[in-house]
Amino acid sequence: MPRAGILVDRPYERLTKEQVELIHQASMEILTAPGLISFNEEAANILHSHGAAVESIPGDRRSWQVKIPEQLILNALDNAPRTVKLGARNPDNTLIMQGDEPRVYLITGSETNIWLDVEFPTYVHKSDASREIRVPEFKPRRGTVEDLCQSAHVCEHLEMVDGYIRTVNIQDREITEENKDVNKFFASLNNNTKHFMSGLTSLKQLDNVVRMAELIVGGKKALEENPIISFITCLVKSPLQFVDDTTATFIEVCRRGLPVAVSSSPQAGTTAPIKEAGIMAQINAELLAGITLGQLVKPGTPVLYGSVPVRARMDTLGDSYGSVETSQYNIDCAQMARFYGIPNYSTSGVSDTKIPGQQSSIERLFSDIVVAMSGPQYLHCAFGLLDCNSVFCLLQAVLDDAHFKMIKFFLRQPRIDQPEMEAALKQIRAVVTTPQKLYISYIRPVLRSGEISGIYPFEGSGETDDVLELAYEQMKDLLARPVEHIDRETTARIFEEIPGILPRLNVYERES
């Protein structure tokens, strides 16, 4: 049985049919004129061999102007699977995404360089030493492979996390460009039995991480049937450019037939037009170009429409994930992906603030609620991320999980039908004749069936705000719970066959 996710009954849509059509047509026009600039020769050649107009652009860097005809894109869209399966070490954590079904899976990510530690020192009131208060203090530091293990561990136990994208970049002294991929894949897969998606640091490591996954699931064919790993490739750099190295990675992943998110992250105001019509036409064009390339490399490659649009901050011109327009773009993209019938990799919950607190909760909840309502299938929803995706805080991830439980409850389908209404009328008629005129006795069966939402899980008992401290306690509880590691024999084979994994990640060696 796959994970249930959140099935959104009637997804929130901002665009009319005419507006969807207008965006689609504008994207088609963009891809024929001006088209894209490809810095990857192989991509230019593949597209050229299928009818795209390709011209070399003079200059220091080798690049090609690629104009993709509309029919080529439409054919590619026909080849792209409508249903994408993302497997998992634990088959109960499988994700089945259908392009036309607004079933939302909640995923962590993306990688941040900074890990935010938290502690609660006690402060004493200056004029009354009997008055003490514990105040959260946050300390940023560079992420390590042990942090990644901890993050994967806690996310294994977070009920609302359906799949795992590594949340922290591993920057230990022993980690190099060459061994980063095998370590991040092993640390994540060994501490989490949910689906694992990642980007690649080095294309040279692709076969090693694929082999690792094959060893875990029991071979090449088993991996095809249960793709426990998938990839995210930012092959597009906005505006309208195929980047050389990530495009090369994308092509190789497609050749292996593994699921891949085609990602584009234009910033309205700098790398995309500031107004909605412009950024939507451009991001859609960029994603269709990537999807087209993938289907030309290997028809039927499972792809996700990976939209990560964002608006620029007006004070710094950095990303403003907390802005309301960012949510609007994401909602529009979910609708465009559904128009094409391709599962949507979407974004929500990123906040501009640096630490957990009120701003963080407001910013992330605002986008988490509205974007989830739009029904993207793979919602990369910034569990624990802060400071525009540059900081990860485990405590924040625990808070996010609690908040997503509330969102899931909110998105339940209304239960109003004939039997339900008959029972309600019977109840009303019975209660109004009683002296107390209270419905309280009818609460109990409903309470036990899970049909009543719970109180806020981190509610304090007094007149102080204990949310962060209570969430911290839960975080420690989750860390204390065991996780199901890869078995001893498979671990031994992985360490034998795959070079570069840090010996200390072998839990069995550590035990002995």
Add this chain to the structure above:
Amino acid sequence: MPEDIIGLIRENVIQGRITKDDEGMDEGMVGKPGVTELVEQALASDLPIQDIVTKGLSGGMEVVGQKFEAGEYFIPDMLASAEAVGVAMEILQPRLARSGIKTKGTIIVATVKDDLHDIGKNIVSILLRGAGYAVKDLGHNIDTQVIVDAVREERPQFLGLSALLTSTMARMADVIQILEENGLRDQVKIIVGGAPVSEEFAKSIGADGYGADGFQAVAVVEALASGTEN
């Protein structure tokens, strides 16, 4: 088996089942006798009233209180059990006097004049019945004189007054003043409650106690009854 009936009463109080039609907490309870049927069986079997009350009803409520404290039970569960005890006490009432068992006392409750809110007062009534008190509920929007007359006629040990509005809470002071003017104030302990009411307000109008919620109201009444109130 007589012992089993007492045990079943206790168990059904914990389950919060008034009659055989109630679901209770566990699966498969519907159709089995509830507290009402079991108390009637116990009386038919001539079981001691004392055992029915202390081992069955109070014993069950004690467990319910523990479960509530432990977070296993919620207020609706507590109220269901209290209501079951209240119903049982009504059945037992005629026999209590004959058997020489003293009741815990009578309390008159009312929501004061011009106030139509009675949820809190109703919940307090259920809990007090569950705790073994005889409760006479006058209702809501009750004239001050009606309350005073009821105290004169019923001679309760306690009077509980409720108000939800800042504009009606002053009526509580009116009730106390008229009770004093009629020489009735000393014969009754008065507790007050309701959203705008506070401990300070209760003291300022000369009430004997204040309950912030239903559970505290019962605790205050118990303390006043035993003379251990602060």
